[in-house]
Amino acid sequence: MNSLTSPRRPHVSPLPDGLRAESFAPTLDAEGAADARSAAHLRTTMHGFYGPWLTDEEVSRHTETFIADAQRQVGVYLDAESEEPGADARRRVGFSADHPVATFVEFDETLDAGGRGAEGPLLDARLITGVTVDPGFRRRGILSHLMTSSLARAVEDGVPLAALTASEGGIYGRFGFGAAVREAELRVDLAHTAGTRLQLRGEPSGQVISADPTAMGEVVDEVWAQFHRRVRGSVDRPLNYLRRATARWSPRDVTSWDRRLRAAVHVRDDGSVGGYVTFRHAGWETEPSTLEIADLVAADATSHVELWRHLSQRDLVARAELDGASVEDVLTAAAVNPRSVQVREVRDVLWVRLLDVVRCLQAREWGGDGVFTLWLSDPLGIADGVYRVEVSAGVAAVEPVTEQEAGQETAGPVLSTDVETLGSLYLGDAAVVTMQRAGRLSVADGAAASGGAGDAEGALRELSAIVDLPTRPFCATHF
Numbered sequence: 001m002n003s004l005t006s007p008r009r010p011h012v013s014p015l016p017d018g019l020r021a022e023s024f025a026p027t028l029d030a031e032g033a034a035d036a037r038s039a040a041h042l043r044t045t046m047h048g049f050y051g052p053w054l055t056d057e058e059v060s061r062h063t064e065t066f067i068a069d070a071q072r073q074v075g076v077y078l079d080a081e082s083e084e085p086g087a088d089a090r091r092r093v094g095f096s097a098d099h100p101v102a103t104f105v106e107f108d109e110t111l112d113a114g115g116r117g118a119e120g121p122l123l124d125a126r127l128i129t130g131v132t133v134d135p136g137f138r139r140r141g142i143l144s145h146l147m148t149s150s151l152a153r154a155v156e157d158g159v160p161l162a163a164l165t166a167s168e169g170g171i172y173g174r175f176g177f178g179a180a181v182r183e184a185e186l187r188v189d190l191a192h193t194a195g196t197r198l199q200l201r202g203e204p205s206g207q208v209i210s211a212d213p214t215a216m217g218e219v220v221d222e223v224w225a226q227f228h229r230r231v232r233g234s235v236d237r238p239l240n241y242l243r244r245a246t247a248r249w250s251p252r253d254v255t256s257w258d259r260r261l262r263a264a265v266h267v268r269d270d271g272s273v274g275g276y277v278t279f280r281h282a283g284w285e286t287e288p289s290t291l292e293i294a295d296l297v298a299a300d301a302t303s304h305v306e307l308w309r310h311l312s313q314r315d316l317v318a319r320a321e322l323d324g325a326s327v328e329d330v331l332t333a334a335a336v337n338p339r340s341v342q343v344r345e346v347r348d349v350l351w352v353r354l355l356d357v358v359r360c361l362q363a364r365e366w367g368g369d370g371v372f373t374l375w376l377s378d379p380l381g382i383a384d385g386v387y388r389v390e391v392s393a394g395v396a397a398v399e400p401v402t403e404q405e406a407g408q409e410t411a412g413p414v415l416s417t418d419v420e421t422l423g424s425l426y427l428g429d430a431a432v433v434t435m436q437r438a439g440r441l442s443v444a445d446g447a448a449a450s451g452g453a454g455d456a457e458g459a460l461r462e463l464s465a466i467v468d469l470p471t472r473p474f475c476a477t478h479f
């Protein structure tokens with residue numbers, strides 16, 4: 001390994017014969033209609049996730065936001081003259097040649113890596129989404145081609161990190177992605193008669209007022225901007241979030257207003273807005289009467305708790321459900337009775353793949369100051385190497401070193417791990433000692449390398465104090 005030249009462009013796995021890949025940006029014509037190739041790409045993607053076949057108008061609405069987010073679509077197409085078995089039948093009953101047999105989408109947003117350095121906590125991230133392969137074309141290496149070529153583009157573009165949300169957990173580790181942020185599904189008891197009804201500690205602060213979601217555009221943007229810079233693990237939101245929060249898009253039909261959406265905002269004592277919540281009533285046929293929280297975003301913990309206090313005091317409802325909450329939502333600790341808040345499920349939400357280790361680690365939050373050496377392996381050869389990390393006043397200086405230099409350095413612990421595991425440590429979701437017990441990393445005492453006695457346990461404690469973070473990360477963005 002030659003750490004001094006990382007990040008390196010990975011080898012791109014070839015596509016099987018008879019297939020070709022095309023990458024393009026979606027467009028709309030003067031009448032607002034999406035071009036045929038990107039419309040077919042979107043419909044195929046939805047099809048892959050068992051979604052409905054979209055109407056032209058739905059395609060246009062989605063495409064407007066894809067253009068605003070500068071998304072690029074990548075499709076894999078069957079050559080027209082393909083003579084593979086079934087080609088004839090495919091021409092008769094299959095989709096038109098515009099339709100890809102595999103889809104892949106990429107765009108850039110920022111990730112809050114939590115760092116306290118001069119560049120702030122936000123790091124550029126290449127987001128990957130819309131990954132589908134037609135069932136008839138699986139396990140031929142199409143995903144491997146799409147993923148390795150996407151990571152190669154990200155390296156060429158100088159993007160330090162790639163991220164995705166995964167519908168299956170077994171696919172992306174091989175490409176160096178580590179599960180980095182988890183989220184919780186909460187069920188909160190609001191029944192006025194129940195002993196477990198949510199009641200919050202402390203005195204109320206400010207007031208919560210009902211809001212017209214269609215008038216909330218500016219508030220949503222302002223609150224989101226503060227949240228995004230406050231919460232480690234947050235990924236900036238694509239435009240569809242604003243459309244949904246302001247009732248422009250209803251959940252099942254993006255061409256119609258969301259007439260059931262309700263909203264409330266928390267107004268602080270100084271008159272500023274500290275957070276918003278949007279929600280719907282599940283319908284009177286649902287027992288017990290339930291509020292489905294669509295989005296709850298706050299600039300600080302006080303507004304977060306006050307929005308929940310407001311929800312807990314509403315009449316006619318006995319339960320609130322929130323799909324994507326922090327695994328450490330302060331709500332449980334703020335509740336008089338912690339059983340008011342039930343965690344129904346915890347699942348991974350964000351996976352990250354470090355490409356430029358120096359930039360990623362320099363943008364990260366650290367638990368404490370100190371020095372250590374990182375020996376990193378990477379099956380795709382992008383980021384492997386040896387790095388010297390020195391954290392001072394919470395900010396890291398990271399430098400690639402040669403193996404010889406690393407051998408001469410004896411100060412601090414020596415961490416050996418792979419890029420997938422580093423992804424899971426990166427935002428503070430996993431602890432060093434957990435990964436060590438799982439056999440996914442080893443920690444040695446640097447002094448042992450030069451013939452000293454070495455204190456492996458001490459080195460593990462020292463490294464944990466530098467790397468581990470006091471809170472778990474959270475990501476309120478699905479993409």
Ligand SMILES: CC(C)(COP(=O)(O)OP(=O)(O)OC[C@H]1O[C@@H](n2cnc3c(N)ncnc32)[C@H](O)[C@@H]1OP(=O)(O)O)[C@@H](O)C(=O)NCCC(=O)NCCS
Nearest residue numbers: 131132133138139140141142143144165166167168170171
């Ligand atoms: C998941 C999916 C994209 C894989 O595409 P594919 O072209 O068949 O994948 P490849 O042939 O390139 O396989 C690459 C590797 O991943 C493995 N793999 C593929 N799908 C996998 C899965 N669902 N679970 C575990 N491993 C998987 C393959 O065995 C192969 O391993 P190898 O390199 O050790 O041989 C495809 O099955 C699909 O479209 N699934 C439905 C939609 C979906 O789940 N998308 C993911 C959204 S996050």
